[in-house]
Amino acid sequence: MKEIFAFILKEFRHIFRDRRTTLIVLVMPVVQIVLFGFAISTEVHNAVIDVVGDMSDPEVRKIVERIDNNEYLETGEFLHSMSDVETRLRKGKAKAAVCFENNFEDRLHADGRGVVSIISDGADPNTAQIVTNYVKGVIQSEQTEINSSMTAATGSVSMRPNVQLMYNPAMNSSYNFVPGVMGLVLMLICTMMTSVSIVKEKELGTMELVLVSPVKPFWIILSKLIPYLVLSIVNFVSVLLLAVYVMGVPINGSIALLSLVSVVFVGSSLGLGLLVSVISSTQQTAMLLCGMGLTMPTMMLSGIIFPCESMPVALQIFSDIIPAKWFIIMVKKIMIQGAGFQAIIKEFCVLSGMMVLLLWVSIRKFKTRL
């Protein structure tokens, strides 16, 4: 046992002596969470909405009031013509405008149809989409209210769909990014750091020295993996703390289950790291393999940025072999939806299978290469 401790101690010394490694290991997760959470945020705060219409119309006033009361929206100017709307959008003074037709209330009560158009700035489609959805939501809630009062009076039911985002009513983007960043960070630490540290020893020639020692290869591998396992636990905890206390992302499910899932993911990432270290003979190769071959596909294809469902089928199939995808799905289910083990059984099995396979293959390969 003492042999292993000597090894692990040495590994930690390597990590903390190298400023770059320390920085990557301890600072990167925080930076990523903050970057993704704040800077690359897709949610919209205080979007200015202009209004075109007759403010003496009580129904118009009611809707405008609702817009004003919405925490994500803010009423801008009351305009008189559509050309003013365009000017304001161009200048970036407003994100969208709501235009009510004349005699809006009368028409609404007479025909049951009032025309409202929402004009938004399509130059920034993401924001436009989100703002439009906010405004639609506001109008729909007003509609529902009118409908329910009409039901009592006339008996005619005409329910309108009331769109509501479950689990994430505010479309808070950190709900999406936190699981993603967690996947990325754990993968970077476990895969890249492990493979680079092993390949570095190959390059230096110190690997030979370790191999002629009486320590069994399996223990050598294990002692290489353990420090990174410890670091990923530290990172896991720090990402979770940041997520909960800074980004306001809830942990609705069980922390134990979340940890279990993470351990499985860390296991598969370590296996991947070992595999990379077997394949590559220089640190640069290992870095490139991890950066281009693992990080990029993970970013692009695991649903962190682009939803998997909207990818072409070929890419969807490809994304299935990325361990991070399954991990992120599970984290979302556990953290945001508060799902139990039953809900993630399929993903859990897939990821566990990947872990076993990756570890088995890489340890075998590693041993035969010695």
Place this chain on the structure above:
Amino acid sequence: MDNGNKSVVIRNLVKKFGDFTAVDNISFEVAKGEIFGFLGANGAGKTTAMRILCGLSRPSSGEGTVAGYSINREQEKIKRHIGYMSQKFSLYPDLKVFENIELFGGIYGLTDKQIAKKTDDMLKALSMEKARDMFVRDMPLGWKQKLAFSIAMVHDPQIVFLDEPTGGVDPVTRRNFWEMIYKAASDGVTVFVTTHYMDEAEYCDRVSVMVDGRIEAIGSPASLKEQYGASDMDGVFTKIAGRAERE
């Protein structure tokens, strides 16, 4: 197998990689406390043979013992009783001197007390007491090599394998290094050394020359010089290695 005062006994050792025979039926013995030079051109099969002797790889056929343990069955025991210093510089540059000693002491199962004593003794013997807290990467090459040799002996092995230990150092440093080797040998440690420097071959008690996976010549430097009618080992080596058919 009788190996009373033999450190290494090798009989009919063969190592094949597919069709390629890297080591072709070699047999030799090395006595305890002997300095044995293992010569051969690049690709002659030295490294492969040495890896087998160190317990890093298994022979295709043949048998033998190193430090009294079978190269076929007792590789873990062999590893425990040999020291190894590789041609590449083999200490951790980002660890301090004492941390390197601590690490290898730990790997070879020494207790903390033993490691502390070893560290003091070793640094004193090398006159490096002041370098204790120095990073290995900041040390001059000659120091590093001496330290690497001492660390290869941290667990008092019966045999120490040196794989081109003096590559890239100046003649004075090399001479100093060989003094350490003599000292170890006089303490009863068997030294098994590969080298490309023929002046170093002269320092050995006995040398063997490998050509194309076979041992073409074996004996003391003096007897080999006589046998091949050469004035120095350089001449001997050129004559024998000149027969190589493979590069």
